[in-house]
Amino acid sequence: MQICQKCLMISTRPRLTFDDSGVCSACQWAEEKRTSVNWAKRLQELKSYCDKYRTMTNFDVVIPVSGGKDSSTVAYKLKHMYGMNPLCINISQSVSVNSEMNDRNLNTFRLLTSIFFV
Ligand SMILES: [Zn+2]
Numbered sequence: 001m002q003i004c005q006k007c008l009m010i011s012t013r014p015r016l017t018f019d020d021s022g023v024c025s026a027c028q029w030a031e032e033k034r035t036s037v038n039w040a041k042r043l044q045e046l047k048s049y050c051d052k053y054r055t056m057t058n059f060d061v062v063i064p065v066s067g068g069k070d071s072s073t074v075a076y077k078l079k080h081m082y083g084m085n086p087l088c089i090n091i092s093q094s095v096s097v098n099s100e101m102n103d104r105n106l107n108t109f110r111l112l113t114s115i116f117f118v
Pocket residue numbers: 004005006007008009023024025026027028
């Protein structure tokens with residue numbers, strides 16, 4: 001077993017690899033994003049797209065949501081930080097291991113965000 005020299009993640013995590021310095025692939029990717037992406041420029045691009053597609057009368061953007069934190073964060077930020085009117089969609093799977101948790105998360109998401117949801 002190997003342990004990341006930066007974050008202490010262990011090598012039993014699926015798909016995790018280590019470089020010659022003992023740093024895990026998640027830490028390598030985090031460092032690459034931090035140093036190679038111009039986040040200020042990306043934010044301006046996002047704001048430009050929001051301005052272009054914000055209508056104030058209809059839905060401005062369609063967001064697929066799963067009930068997880070990633071899609072919920074995207075929907076919340078687009079509505080409350082960037083003034084968009086999102087339409088969130090969720091396609092339920094007929095068989096889901098975590099269906100009870102997903103349903104609970106989606107219901108909480110609906111209540112807390114006031115985002116229209118189908
Ligand atoms: Zn790491």
